[in-house]
Amino acid sequence: MKLHVDWTACDGRGVCTELLEEVLVEDDWGFPVARDGQRSPTVPPPLEAAARQAVDRCPMLALKLRSR
Amino acid sequence: MSDALWYFARGSGVVSIVLLTIVVVLGIGSRSGKPAFGLPRFAVSLLHRNAALLAVVLVAGHVISLLFDPYAQLRLFDIVLPFAGNYRPVWQGLGTLAFDLLVAIIVTSLLRHRLGARTWRVVHWLAYLCWPVALVHGLGTGSDNGTWWLWTISIACAVTVAAAVGWRLSTGFSRFPARAERRVAPRLRKELEEVR
Numbered sequence: 001m002k003l004h005v006d007w008t009a010c011d012g013r014g015v016c017t018e019l020l021e022e023v024l025v026e027d028d029w030g031f032p033v034a035r036d037g038q039r040s041p042t043v044p045p046p047l048e049a050a051a052r053q054a055v056d057r058c059p060m061l062a063l064k065l066r067s068r
Numbered sequence: 069m070s071d072a073l074w075y076f077a078r079g080s081g082v083v084s085i086v087l088l089t090i091v092v093v094l095g096i097g098s099r100s101g102k103p104a105f106g107l108p109r110f111a112v113s114l115l116h117r118n119a120a121l122l123a124v125v126l127v128a129g130h131v132i133s134l135l136f137d138p139y140a141q142l143r144l145f146d147i148v149l150p151f152a153g154n155y156r157p158v159w160q161g162l163g164t165l166a167f168d169l170l171v172a173i174i175v176t177s178l179l180r181h182r183l184g185a186r187t188w189r190v191v192h193w194l195a196y197l198c199w200p201v202a203l204v205h206g207l208g209t210g211s212d213n214g215t216w217w218l219w220t221i222s223i224a225c226a227v228t229v230a231a232a233v234g235w236r237l238s239t240g241f242s243r244f245p246a247r248a249e250r251r252v253a254p255r256l257r258k259e260l261e262e263v264r
């Protein structure tokens with residue numbers, strides 16, 4: 001699964017970086033950046049549940065989990 | 069049996085306003101973008117949601133018990149239509165109003181992925197109306213108005229929410245205060261600087 005961030009919507013509230021520490025880090029402004037350097041980072045299967053939580057809790061509805 | 073319903077309605081009403089107070093404070097806390105109350109941000113958000121769902125269960129119990137209560141004689145349409153009741157219509161009407169607002173807030177929250185963030189956020193602002201209406205409803209109606217303990221609970225709730233709103237309006241509230249300014253259109257920002 002891949003995590004897509006809608007940058008026009010994201011407000012850098014950091015809920016996703018907390019839930020997906022293995023995949024995302026915060027930049028200096030608190031916005032999420034993929035650790036693997038991709039635009040839409042790959043979420044390994046064990047982290048899919050956490051990714052779904054992040055999609056659900058993102059206050060700006062900026063996250064989407066897609067198969068590619 | 070009928071007395072039991074009345075007691076249950078009163079008790080669940082009081083617990084509801086306490087829970088709704090917690091929900092409002094957690095909601096404000098989750099807006100700050102900082103960890104709050106010693107919890108990580110996602111936990112504040114989750115607790116906000118779960119406390120809200122619990123509050124809905126209690127409010128539902130409060131309303132349903134009054135439907136069957138022989139004193140209150142709540143009719144089905146009193147649940148939806150405010151200020152039409154027989155029993156203390158204004159105070160009961162405030163309860164109906166708060167209930168309608170709560171339903172709107174909860175339903176749009178549950179459907180927010182379908183409705184979009186904008187619609188959801190606009191309706192969610194109604195929380196700032198719902199909470200005080202519910203508080204006043206509790207103080208004005210019911211057999212417990214004027215009792216010292218209901219006043220104590222209500223004042224404690226009001227102080228808690230007032231403190232949270234004060235925090236919300238303070239400059240230290242958001243994690244990156246400078247960000248708010250970036251959202252202002254560049255043309256306006258220039259004018260703002262000139263005004264300053």
Ligand code: SF4
Binds near residue numbers: 060
């Ligand atoms: S949770 Fe949503 S708004 Fe917050 S940083 Fe992640 S994508 Fe952006």
